[in-house]
Amino acid sequence: MEDNKKSRRKFLQIAGGTVAAGVAAPVLVRASSGHEAPSGKQWGMVIDARKCDGCTKCIDACHVAHNVPWFQDAQGKLYKDKERAIPWPHRENQEIKWIWKEPYEGVFPDQQHGFTIKKFHGHPFAIMCNHCANPSCVRVCPPQATWKRKSDGIVMMDMHRCIGCRYCIVACPYGSRSFNFFAPWPRPHTAETGTPPNDKFPTRKKGAVEKCNFCAELLAEAQREGKESYTPACVAVCPNNSLVFGDVSDPNSAVRKLLDENHTIVRKPALGTGPQIYYIV
Numbered sequence: 001m002e003d004n005k006k007s008r009r010k011f012l013q014i015a016g017g018t019v020a021a022g023v024a025a026p027v028l029v030r031a032s033s034g035h036e037a038p039s040g041k042q043w044g045m046v047i048d049a050r051k052c053d054g055c056t057k058c059i060d061a062c063h064v065a066h067n068v069p070w071f072q073d074a075q076g077k078l079y080k081d082k083e084r085a086i087p088w089p090h091r092e093n094q095e096i097k098w099i100w101k102e103p104y105e106g107v108f109p110d111q112q113h114g115f116t117i118k119k120f121h122g123h124p125f126a127i128m129c130n131h132c133a134n135p136s137c138v139r140v141c142p143p144q145a146t147w148k149r150k151s152d153g154i155v156m157m158d159m160h161r162c163i164g165c166r167y168c169i170v171a172c173p174y175g176s177r178s179f180n181f182f183a184p185w186p187r188p189h190t191a192e193t194g195t196p197p198n199d200k201f202p203t204r205k206k207g208a209v210e211k212c213n214f215c216a217e218l219l220a221e222a223q224r225e226g227k228e229s230y231t232p233a234c235v236a237v238c239p240n241n242s243l244v245f246g247d248v249s250d251p252n253s254a255v256r257k258l259l260d261e262n263h264t265i266v267r268k269p270a271l272g273t274g275p276q277i278y279y280i281v
Contacts, residue, residue, distance in 0.1 A: 042133070042153035043214055044248035044276035045235075046258045047126055051242035054124040058234035058243060059099045065215070065233040067196040067203055069096045069184035096178040098212040099128045099234055104281075111265055117281075125279065126243070128234075129176040129212040130267060131155045133274025137168035137177065145209075152247075153276065154214045164207035173271055177211045180204055214245075248276060 062068070101124035105112060112120070135155050138148050145161040146168055148154070157177075169177045183206040196203055201217060204210060215232035222230035235243045246255035258264075264278040 040153070040249060041151065041247050042249045042276060043131065043219075043245070044153075044255060044278065045232075046244045046255050046262075046264065046278045046280060048242045048244070048258075048280040049120075049123065049125055050280060051240040052124070052126065053240060054101070055239065056101070057237045057239060058126060059097075059101070061233040061237040062099045062212070063097075064197045066098060066201050066213075067184075067198055068098055068210075069180065069204075094179075094181050096180065096184075096210065098178075098210070099126060101126055107267060108265065110268060110270065120281065126234075127174070127176070127267075128277065129155060129214075130174055130273070130275035130277045131212075131214060133276065134272060136171040136173065136271075136273055140167040140171045142167065152219070154216055154219075156213060156216065157209065157211055159202070159204040159208040159210050162208045164209065166209065168209060173268055173273065174275075177209050180206050180208050180210070182206055 063070075103122045104116075104120040104125055105122075107125045107127060131154055132148075133153070135146075135148055137146055138155065141147075142165060143161055143163050145158045145163070147156055149156055164179070166179055169179060184204055215230070215234075218230045218232065222228075229246065232245055235245045244255050244258055246253040248256055248259060250256055251260075258280070259278060262280045264280050266275040266278055269275075
């Protein structure tokens with residue numbers, strides 16, 4: 001009997017060590033690989049905070065191009081969803097955003113100290129999906145409505161396949177995903193909330209998650225025309241050229257040259273997700 005107990009104990013020790021090795025090792029690999037330069041094509045962006053003056057042209061262009069919902073009426077007080085009127089005391093918790101801006105201390109809470117340059121405090125920084133090299137959102141999506149493309153590293157989102165479980169929202173450490181609490185279309189017929197401004201981009205349903213897609217639809221158009229590069233909507237309208245987009249794995253690309261010649265930071269680098277949005281500060 002004693003021999004059986006020892007054998008059972010030894011077996012559990014070996015099995016436990018094997019499971020621990022099989023689970024922990026991949027996590028460590030993912031955490032470390034996020035800090036390495038991509039080996040294949042990887043679209044990314046450099047945001048030069050020194051040039052950004054805080055305008056919202058990039059936000060407006062993105063949201064118009066992708067029919068991003070705006071759940072306010074002309075007075076900004078409520079949104080009428082068919083039979084009921086929904087009060088709006090906490091709009092910021094339910095707004096849909098692909099690009100938005102927050103002050104430095106909110107964007108980089110782990111990269112500041114008592115002597116951080118004073119001009120950074122309160123200075124708006126543009127934020128969007130980081131299209132991470134190791135996206136945590138992808139690993140938790142049950143229907144695989146979000147996935148990372150192997151061809152170019154874009155983290156895609158199929159709003160029509162989404163089941164609204166919001167696991168990806170919880171998993172994303174950057175708050176880059178939004179949830180449609182209400183049916184986005186049709187909306188009240190005012191100048192701001194009428195029909196979708198862009199009939200080339202699909203609308204979405206109530207209960208779907210959405211986020212920045214690096215204007216993948218423009219990439220598809222460029223590829224049909226035989227082009228290898230493209231310009232996202234936000235980059236095209238930036239008046240100060242503070243947004244630079246390109247293939248970070250290409251040493252000859254403009255975005256890669258900026259990375260090679262400037263000190264850049266990313267959001268929450270210790271998490272090992274490998275963000276592909278870089279900031280020059």
